[in-house]
């Protein structure tokens with residue numbers, strides 16, 4: 001599966017350093033859930049491996065993305081009110097910013113995810129040492 005086909009939240013996770021991201025192969029997920037190894041999770045005492053965990057839904061879950069917003073001082077504002085008078089086929093449009101970087105999307109979280117994915121060197125997180 002190419003990078004382009006990975007869901008946005010999985011692309012964000014890989015920027016943040018998650019390893020071995022893949023579709024979960026358990027019976028209950030029906031191939032819809034993605035799992036991986038969070039570099040910030042402690043390694044197991046036995047086998048020196050990390051837990052395989054569900055990848056947070058960064059593009060939909062404020063609780064997952066909130067710590068990133070705080071850590072990286074990200075802002076997100078709606079452009080809609082500026083476009084409302086000029087665009088006939090109105091759709092919500094958001095811009096997310098961190099320093100001089102920016103990303104766009106149809107929701108605040110999608111804009112933030114696009115910002116992160118487009119600037120991996122800025123948002124790559126440090127792995128927790130075992």
Ligand SMILES: [Zn+2]
Pocket residue numbers: 024025026027028029033
């Ligand atoms: Zn599963």
